[in-house]
Amino acid sequence: MSIAAISRFVLSHKLLIGIAWAVIAVLGFASTGPASDALSERFDLPGSESTETNTAIAEAYGNGGEAQPLVAVLTLPDGTTVDSPGITDELAAAFAGVSEATPEVRVVSYASTGDRAFVSEDGRTTFGLIYPTYAGPGGEAPETPAIREAIAGASVAGVGFALTGMGELDAGDGDEGGGGVLVETLVGGLGALVVLAWVFGSFLAVLPLLMAAIAIVTTFLLVWALTAVTDVSAVVLFLIALIGLGVAIDYSLLIVTRWREERAAGRDNAAAVQRAMETAGHAVIFSGTTVAIGLSALVVLPVPFIRSMGYASLLIPLVSVVVSITLLPVLLATVGPRLDWPRLRRGDQISHGWERWARGVVRRRWLAVAVATAVLAALIVPAFGLQVGLPRAESLAKSGEAREGVDALNQAGIGLGVLTPFEVLVAGGDPEEVATALDGVDGVQGAIAPEGETWRRGETAIVVALPEADGNSAAGGDTLERVRGAADALPGETLVGGATATATDLTDAVYTNFPLMLGLITLVTFLLLVRAFRSLLLPLKAVILNVLSVGAAYGVMVLVWQEGYGSELIWGIESTGAITVFVPILAFSFLFGLSMDYEVFILTRMREEYDATGSTDEAVIRGIGRTARLVTAAALILVLAFVALAAAPDTTVKIMATGLAAGIFLDATVVRALLVPATVSLMGRWNWWLPGWLARVMPAASTAGPAD
Numbered sequence: 001m002s003i004a005a006i007s008r009f010v011l012s013h014k015l016l017i018g019i020a021w022a023v024i025a026v027l028g029f030a031s032t033g034p035a036s037d038a039l040s041e042r043f044d045l046p047g048s049e050s051t052e053t054n055t056a057i058a059e060a061y062g063n064g065g066e067a068q069p070l071v072a073v074l075t076l077p078d079g080t081t082v083d084s085p086g087i088t089d090e091l092a093a094a095f096a097g098v099s100e101a102t103p104e105v106r107v108v109s110y111a112s113t114g115d116r117a118f119v120s121e122d123g124r125t126t127f128g129l130i131y132p133t134y135a136g137p138g139g140e141a142p143e144t145p146a147i148r149e150a151i152a153g154a155s156v157a158g159v160g161f162a163l164t165g166m167g168e169l170d171a172g173d174g175d176e177g178g179g180g181v182l183v184e185t186l187v188g189g190l191g192a193l194v195v196l197a198w199v200f201g202s203f204l205a206v207l208p209l210l211m212a213a214i215a216i217v218t219t220f221l222l223v224w225a226l227t228a229v230t231d232v233s234a235v236v237l238f239l240i241a242l243i244g245l246g247v248a249i250d251y252s253l254l255i256v257t258r259w260r261e262e263r264a265a266g267r268d269n270a271a272a273v274q275r276a277m278e279t280a281g282h283a284v285i286f287s288g289t290t291v292a293i294g295l296s297a298l299v300v301l302p303v304p305f306i307r308s309m310g311y312a313s314l315l316i317p318l319v320s321v322v323v324s325i326t327l328l329p330v331l332l333a334t335v336g337p338r339l340d341w342p343r344l345r346r347g348d349q350i351s352h353g354w355e356r357w358a359r360g361v362v363r364r365r366w367l368a369v370a371v372a373t374a375v376l377a378a379l380i381v382p383a384f385g386l387q388v389g390l391p392r393a394e395s396l397a398k399s400g401e402a403r404e405g406v407d408a409l410n411q412a413g414i415g416l417g418v419l420t421p422f423e424v425l426v427a428g429g430d431p432e433e434v435a436t437a438l439d440g441v442d443g444v445q446g447a448i449a450p451e452g453e454t455w456r457r458g459e460t461a462i463v464v465a466l467p468e469a470d471g472n473s474a475a476g477g478d479t480l481e482r483v484r485g486a487a488d489a490l491p492g493e494t495l496v497g498g499a500t501a502t503a504t505d506l507t508d509a510v511y512t513n514f515p516l517m518l519g520l521i522t523l524v525t526f527l528l529l530v531r532a533f534r535s536l537l538l539p540l541k542a543v544i545l546n547v548l549s550v551g552a553a554y555g556v557m558v559l560v561w562q563e564g565y566g567s568e569l570i571w572g573i574e575s576t577g578a579i580t581v582f583v584p585i586l587a588f589s590f591l592f593g594l595s596m597d598y599e600v601f602i603l604t605r606m607r608e609e610y611d612a613t614g615s616t617d618e619a620v621i622r623g624i625g626r627t628a629r630l631v632t633a634a635a636l637i638l639v640l641a642f643v644a645l646a647a648a649p650d651t652t653v654k655i656m657a658t659g660l661a662a663g664i665f666l667d668a669t670v671v672r673a674l675l676v677p678a679t680v681s682l683m684g685r686w687n688w689w690l691p692g693w694l695a696r697v698m699p700a701a702s703t704a705g706p707a708d
Helices: 003-012 014-037 049-061 087-101 144-152 166-171 181-200 203-226 236-264 269-300 304-334 352-363 365-383 401-411 431-439 474-488 499-512 514-533 537-562 567-571 583-613 616-645 651-688 692-697
Strands: 070-075 106-109 125-131 162-164 422-427 444-448 460-467 493-497
Touching: 003 014, 003 269, 003 304, 014 203, 014 304, 049 422, 049 460, 049 493, 049 499, 070 087, 070 144, 070 401, 087 106, 087 125, 087 144, 125 401, 144 162, 162 166, 162 401, 166 401, 181 203, 181 236, 181 616, 203 236, 203 304, 236 269, 236 304, 236 583, 236 616, 236 651, 269 304, 269 514, 269 583, 304 583, 352 365, 352 616, 352 651, 365 537, 365 651, 422 431, 422 474, 431 444, 431 460, 431 474, 444 474, 460 474, 474 493, 474 499, 493 499, 499 514, 514 537, 514 583, 537 567, 537 583, 537 651, 583 616, 583 651, 616 651
Parallel strands: none
Antiparallel strands: 070 125, 070 162, 106 125, 422 460, 422 493, 444 460
């Protein structure tokens, strides 16, 4: 069914459509709570060595596995070491208090093993590992409060412990602010309202926000239904709310703007709505399709939690499109004229300022290409150093007890590898021999085979290998590979688990398939654009520019977070050393689709102007003059949504928000305002070249832009 037929049906059944959406909206608002509760917190990879090992450890011992240990750090007074009289007994009593308070946890320290791997060279700083049960990413194990209380009440030589660990660091010191996804969405919505008020100069500004709200809650309703058949990652909470806000507003903005232009051109309201749907509505459908194609990459990856994010994320643009082409025209046909008051801005979107800008770019097109290319190249170069993994310990908390423990470990020369130990499950072998073998691995500062029933069950035992470097760093990852190699060479079954092993296996599973995924997405998008623009070179240019835009966004993430040039300045967070495993692929999926939105809007209009004038340069000038203001407003709304997302307390969410905001900003400025008009002008008539044989076999597909 064509968009024209859909529009005629919608406008002929306005009451029915309105009632249907009212019911859906009510159900959607009611589903937000249950949908959130039904989301999964699991981030493992079924079938991998790490997942199988962690599951076996958790089932046999009731703790550990994916649960990273709490680390109790103690620095003794000057002149006192662990070898001083009575100190070992006091240490043993302190950790025994933890075991008594939480008998279900595993505890290991210098006091229980006598192993110097738990002690600094000067003998003054020592630590113990406490393994709770796994409570999911960001969750708190039920034993943790009792562990905190026991550690807080313990002291050795009159000095207390500092309790740290990756979980404690991730919780931070409680001063990062952020009130959850609702607060970020409200902040993003407020920013969008300001932009929309500037664009329309009337109460029409509330319509795109209303469409976004309905699209968001409808997506939550569908996700709730999806959780009945598959696990869906909790990350989709932020994706649905913030990206749904930006996409739904963008689509509504296009249609409402075109409707105003048609009314300004003298059409009656019904005809204006129909024409807006046949033109801007068609562009919205095509744009929603390109976003969905980008997100389809997540669905084909062999990682369940990322695949679930793909299922849910696919719904965001699709629901936004459906709302925009059904409910929005009903509202425009009924209350639209009354909302278009006080009309502080006229109906047409022609911007003489942007026309002058485009004329200048066309006149100095080689300079524009050189400047834009230099900017993108400067940002793409750091992207080649991108490391994927989990954020380093030092980047997770700025202050508080957990940070004090980190500082104590660093100052003592112990390092932060002890926060991310490798748990080695030994089945049918000698744990002491395993510990001896792993102790000699390069990058391991110690391997311990604790005794006792909490560490040895039936035919199994657990050996703890302490890396010298943070397990989430590149050096820590290399150490993990060497430990796995050494374990494979040992007799019996010796498997390596722990959170770092899980992250490594996830990285391998995701990025082994990334080149194939990238190729498939670009190919399908290219074919769609060839059909839309009836050109070969224009779609090729669009795909290349999109890839460059995403690459520049990666570079920003590397500079700001991995290297820390912006994270500490803006958020007071040290460099993460790595970008969270799923962030680059998620950023690619969204940015590729969202960036293509702007490409489609601009190039469609340029194609219309070329058909009308026969001049490529004039098509560039008029196309930019009639779309740039709209694209700028749409991009600004998305950037504001992602800036709001960056206010979330979670570091991973901040990283993702930074990449998305940077990608959209660069795409709307450097790419769309400079590279697109300059390269289209340079290519001249070659923009519209299509081989005759392909023109004959390819059906025509009209794509109408956002404005005549």
